Amino acid sequence: MNKRFPEHSNYFLIFYSTVFCLSMFSCGSDSDESIKPEIKSITESVYASGNIKAVDQYDAFTNASGPIQEIFVQEGDSVSIGTPLLAVFSEREKLSRENAEIAKAYAGLQANQSRLRDLQLTIDVNKSKMQNDSLLYVRQKALHDQNIGTEVEFEQRKLNWENSKTAYESALIRYNDLKREIEFNSNSASKNLAISKVLESDYVLKSKINGKVYALLKERGEMVTPQVVLAVLGSADKFLLELQVDEYDIAKVKVGQEVSVSMDSYKGEVFKAVVTKVYPIMDTQTKSFTVEAEFSIAPPQLYPNLSLEANIITEVKENALVIPRGYLIADSLVINENEDTLRVKTGIKNYQFAEILEGIDASTVLIKPTL
Structure with missing residues (x-):
């Protein structure tokens, strides 16, 4: 017998360890803290x-870099969409916008009316000459058909009429080309001015919402960049x-x-x-x-x-069978009044109670384990 005992020693050790672990939850329990499961509502929350x-x-940023030139609002002010909040100074954008305004004024239709009138006068003169040369040619042709006059005079009248007609048509083409050029330059200058104004407007921070200014995070004169939050806005x-x-x-x-x-x-x-x-x-x-x-x-x-x-x-969950969380071991075990360890199935749980789905009923008396 003594020779067989060592090979079974591990089994005895496991057995006594298991008994010891269960005794921590059962034998050490306080019978004065016995309860029965309750039927009540239980709430699970996160x-x-x-x-x-x-x-x-939202946090308001500007697309510009430079010193703050002016602040137009105060913290707590109500604002609407497009209300200017502050302006960042930029001499370069200001000069660019002024230059675009000058270019637009120079390229505008009104500024180029004299060039169009000059060509219009040329057209009128060439038209009159063409009409006169046409009349002379028709007369000379009538005489030529009657064998009156020389062949040279007839050819000369015809050539004068063709030249004046070409000059008139050329003047019309130059007028239309000039008009298209002026219109293109005027539109281009207007677009450039609009772009300059947009770029300059980037230096003016405006509200994106109808709401309230909750915070202004910079003061006049401070340097700012596009990465710096300048204000906090939101609904009032x-x-x-x-x-x-x-x-x-x-x-x-x-x-x-x-x-x-x-x-x-x-x-x-x-x-x-x-x-x-x-x-x-x-x-x-x-x-x-x-x-x-x-x-x-x-x-x-x-x-x-x-x-x-x-x-x-x-x-x-209404009308749930619940027990206090303190009576639950490892979310799956309870101890009854006979100090038996029973396995239960739990449902929803909160900090105070756990729902019991299977394993015990409302008549089961439980005791609280002590660790």
């Missing part, structure tokens, strides 16, 4: 943190919640779910919101998804960037 944002809130009276949800919970979140919201600025109060949008991409740095919600019951006063904590209610 935790999220985030901030308040004004609807259409409409706000939303921007929530960050962990990647492990995002699959449970759906549009339309109710959200319970608490904020440091309204301690002890809970407000209601509804999920309106789930962004379908994860931030790889924070391992979280962005979820938007709108208040259904909102605080009396809100400001952008207020911090908040929220619970997105993912499921509510």
Whole structure:
């Protein structure tokens, strides 16, 4: 017997280890903390943190570089689409716009009317000469048909008429060419002026929305670049919640779910919101998804960037068989009054309770395990 004992020693060790582990949950339990499962409603939720944002809130940038020449608004001002916020000084763009204005004035139709009138006079003169030479040619031809006059006189009249006709047609062509050239130059100058004004307008930062100026981040005279945020704008009276949800919970979140919201600025109060949008991409740095919600019951006063904590209610079940989470071991075991370890199947869970689907009923007496 002594020779066989060593080969079975490992089995004895496993047996006593198992008994020891179970005794931690059963023998050490406090019988005074016995309960029975309850029939009640249970709510499952997903935790999220985030901030308040004004609807259409955005950071305003300029396309220009240079010192701020003028600031036209103050923080808290109401603005509409196209309202100038500030101007960045640029001597180069100013000179470019002035040069384009000069070019447009020089190339305009009004400025070139004298050139067109000069050609029009040439056309009128050539037309009169052509008509006169045509009349003389017709007369000479009539005489020539009657064998009156010389052949040289007839050919000369014919040649004069053809030359004056060619001169008239040439003047018409030059007039039309000049008119097209003037119109092209005028249109081109107008386009160049419009481009210069657009480029110069890039140096004037304008509002993209009807809303409110929440922040002006630079002062007059400060140098700015296209990478620098100059102002923060957003809706004056409409706000939303921007929530960050962990990647492990995002699959449970759906549009339309109710959200319970608490904020440091309204301690002890809970407000209601509804999920309106789930962004379908994860931030790889924070391992979280962005979820938007709108208040259904909102605080009396809100400001952008207020911090908040929220619970997105993912499921509510009425008349569920539940036990406190403290009576559940590894989400699958409980201990009854006889200190037997029973396996259970759980449903939805929250921080306080867990739903029991199988394994025990409402008459089962449970004791709380102690670790």
